[in-house]
Amino acid sequence: MTQIAAAGAFELGGKTVNRMGYGAMQLAGPGVFGPPRDKDEAVAVLREAVASGVNHIDTSDYYGPHVTNQLIREALQPYPDDLTIVTKVGAVRGEDASWNPAITPADLTRAVHDNLRNLAVDAMEVVNLRRMGDGHGPTEGSLAAQFEALAELQRQGLIRHLGLSNVTSAQVAEARAIAPVACVQNMYNIAQRRDDALIDELAALGVAYVPFFPLGGFSPLQAQALTEAAATLGATPLQVALAWLLARAPNVLLIPGTSSRAHLRENLAAAELSLPAEIRARLDTIGAPERVVAS
């Protein structure tokens, strides 16, 4: 079995988690809406992830909605003591599967209670405030009212640790002035490196950075340099993409998503893949910011 501990561990909220985790979004039906195509496989994926050493699972009650949390509850209760389940709030799904902002204090409170009920826990370990921003990228603007609402739920004991998703560096600073921030979850992968500076900033603060779409999201990553590195290393291109993220910084925690055990095994095995310096240097060129040429 893969030794996922080979990728190391990092503090997330109150616990230390393996850097190789799992994202549950793919377990809901097509378009992250409705029940899974194969429920038995979804339950098996969750059980195998935990049996393989995964102790960090990312979810939201708006996946489905409710579907992934109910699957997690069915598959994993009683939850292992070392398991950290991270959820996110800030949106609701329309009947047409649309994703709509839901950020009033009442919306956020309802969302936290939805997570507690569907996961059957008394308190959430980590709740991320997910800003809608501009699709999968953040836009500036104060999040104080929303983060203060979650900090109040933390004071009430419903949330142990707070995080942020789809945010800018300025928004991280604004939130940290209100309450400690355990993690930041933004879009980032070998080809999409808008957050390079933020990752370094958070690493210096000891705050976990959790990239979403680590494999490229709904269209898995493809690049010549990935294919070549994979051939050299006897790995798959997506394993190389995950190994690159693990090598990026020690505070980067992975939550690759999949609905299949075969893909889960492939992804977890990336924990044992180390990248020689020359291969890393070539991979760095895939998403490197364009050089500014002085005129």
Ligand SMILES: NC(=O)c1ccc[n+]([C@@H]2O[C@H](COP(=O)([O-])OP(=O)(O)OC[C@H]3O[C@@H](n4cnc5c(N)ncnc54)[C@H](OP(=O)(O)O)[C@@H]3O)[C@@H](O)[C@H]2O)c1
């Ligand atoms: N904070 C946010 O706003 C936000 C947004 C998006 C996602 N997330 C979180 O981040 C997690 C990861 O993102 P994601 O699941 O959207 O994208 P991802 O991990 O980048 O990629 C998932 C996609 O890759 C496929 N895949 C996975 N492993 C594969 C493999 N070994 N070979 C070939 N294809 C493979 C999956 O299909 P199969 O099911 O067929 O394997 C799925 O289509 C999510 O599960 C969710 O928990 C957060």
